[in-house]
Amino acid sequence: MAENPVALDCELCVEVLAGVAVTGGSATGPTSPFFSRLVHRTSVVDVIAGLGALAPGYLLVLPRQHVESVGELDLQDLAHAYRVARELAVIVRRRFGCRVALVEHGSSGLAGSSKACIAHAHIHLFPYPPGREGAEFVAPGSEAVEGLDALRSAAVRGQNYYYCSLAGQEGRILVNPELPSQFARQRWASMLDVADKWDWLIYPQLETVTSTMDVLRRDLTHEGSQLHETLLGYSAMASDYVRRTSVFPKNSVLKDEIARLSDLAEGSILDAGAGGGRDSLLFAKLGRDVIALDACPDFVAALPKNDRIRPMLGDIRALPLEAESVGGVWCSAVLLHLDQSDVEVAFEEFFRVLRPGGVMYASVKEGSGRDTREAYGASERLLHFFFYRAETLTEIAMDVGFEVLETWTGDEPDSSGEVTSWVKVLLRKAAE
Ligand SMILES: [Zn+2]
Ligand SMILES: [Zn+2]
Known part of the structure; x- marks a missing residue:
């Protein structure tokens, strides 16, 4: 044929x-x-x-x-x-x-x-x-x-x-x-x-x-697609980024937040936008099976080799996962590269792949509007950021069907080292 x-x-x-x-x-x-x-x-x-x-x-x-x-x-x-x-x-x-x-x-x-x-x-x-x-x-x-x-x-x-x-x-x-x-x-x-x-x-x-x-x-040729441009930026600075984010910042609360999600979730964890795999590795050390997904092939290739970590190339707006196949979703900082309509689609996808009773953590940079910066070490490449208020994030989550367990804010350095205010949400898909 x-x-x-x-x-x-x-x-x-x-x-x-x-x-x-x-x-x-x-x-x-x-x-x-x-x-x-x-x-x-x-x-x-x-x-x-x-x-x-x-x-x-x-x-x-x-x-x-x-x-x-x-x-x-x-x-x-x-x-x-x-x-x-x-x-x-x-x-x-x-x-x-x-x-x-x-x-x-x-x-x-x-x-x-x-x-x-x-x-x-x-x-x-x-x-x-x-x-x-x-x-x-x-x-x-x-x-x-x-x-x-x-x-x-x-x-x-x-x-x-x-x-x-x-x-x-x-x-x-x-x-x-x-x-x-x-x-x-x-x-x-x-x-x-x-x-x-x-x-x-x-x-x-x-x-x-x-x-x-x-x-x-x-759309498909990605003309004007900011997310595509951002991904190219990450590709250009991948090794630098992986090095910078290989350990948690000093006094970071992320480790506690990872442990908390690990305690709340049953079944495997989806690390959505895994980057260099620092967070996936901690989940693995806590005894959890992790799907470490990223849209940037350079990151997926650089993920730590670990029996509990399953690397996966994919887009959070179209997850290559079966419905109700994961117990927890960890989505740290990633959504800040998505505009609101993309965030809505991503939340629908997270909701779809979570099993009933599953929990999800997401964090974004607090604020409104957007910003564009040069990728560090690759000045011809741009990274695009979108800021969100807690209300916007919880509204999107509830529209999709999530229950909001908790919303909080906190300061933490971003991957460039700049201290930033973050909005964080903990969500649950109701048990049947
Ligand atoms: Zn034919
Ligand atoms: Zn037909």
């Missing part, structure tokens, strides 16, 4: 994979100049703006080889495709202020029984208003599944499936679904109060398609 990945009778293969521009067309023929709707490309998938965009942010994630369900990919590529879909969902949610449902109707079953709208495997990203129930996308009779194994087994058995995953939840799958044509698009159209416009062939909505591309292409 990999040797000849493109099927010439497949519209999506011809359009995207073979690089032929899309027709700005409808069922009755071309209605606009040709254009490419490719938004993003990885080694495994293409992300394109979906035709029939009833709302901005509508995307399709498709494998760059002709398969009829994402479940046909090997496990690594399957996981990659869904990881990209989830990451894009985060970006869409931020940019368009919506929620996003992932839906795939895999068509590896017998021809003729397939109800997919296109034969080439694709994951839909449906943006929908925050006030609506994402559960409307779930096919009646679906069962909850963890991970993606069920997609793979259905595909291997030559079965069709309908899979739906909502933010912060495991997926639901229906194998051998008997659903009306474009079922998910019909549900989507009615959620958006345009129930008669579900058919993408008749209503391609090209203006929304192009505006979606314009916005997301800009």
Whole structure:
């Protein structure tokens, strides 16, 4: 398959994979100049703006080889495709202020029984208003599944499936679904109060398609992305930073705070934004298993080798972790590099991965507004900071569903040695 990945009778293969521009067309023929709707490309998938965009942010994630369900990919590529879909969902949610449902109707079953709208495997990203129930996308009779194994087994058995995953939840799958044509698009159209416009062939909505591309292409190339610039800054000064932060500052209360979280939390601890791993190491010494996650590859590579520390490269806005898989979250100082909408997304992610009864600690620099500084030792690189008041942080936490156990402030040197006032919160996800 990999040797000849493109099927010439497949519209999506011809359009995207073979690089032929899309027709700005409808069922009755071309209605606009040709254009490419490719938004993003990885080694495994293409992300394109979906035709029939009833709302901005509508995307399709498709494998760059002709398969009829994402479940046909090997496990690594399957996981990659869904990881990209989830990451894009985060970006869409931020940019368009919506929620996003992932839906795939895999068509590896017998021809003729397939109800997919296109034969080439694709994951839909449906943006929908925050006030609506994402559960409307779930096919009646679906069962909850963890991970993606069920997609793979259905595909291997030559079965069709309908899979739906909502933010912060495991997926639901229906194998051998008997659903009306474009079922998910019909549900989507009615959620958006345009129930008669579900058919993408008749209503391609090209203006929304192009505006979606314009916005997301800009985001994905990271133009103006301050978080991306900050990460480059940390990369440039990684060894210096790791050295500076390898021991706790004198009279630091951080050690006590780590011990406190360790006492309160059961199960493994997520050190979210682990940096050089100083805090992870203390958790490990306290006998805890730690997932030491950072978005900067140089930090992950420099993490201390320890049986209890599991290094992980990842973004706190799209955690590569199962729901309810950790008992505690330690997020020290990291959120100060995120603007408020990113902090909201990160808190949703922390809430998702925490098991019921789990606890979380977060600290940020106290204040309002923002600041930009040169990375030390790398003056061509900038670090961006956002300041938060305790009320803002607790409001975000409560919106996500956290219980606020305690809020306090304290002075402590930051990684550059400057004494700073910090806001700290201790949160809990209610036990079921
Ligand atoms: Zn194809
Ligand atoms: Zn489809």
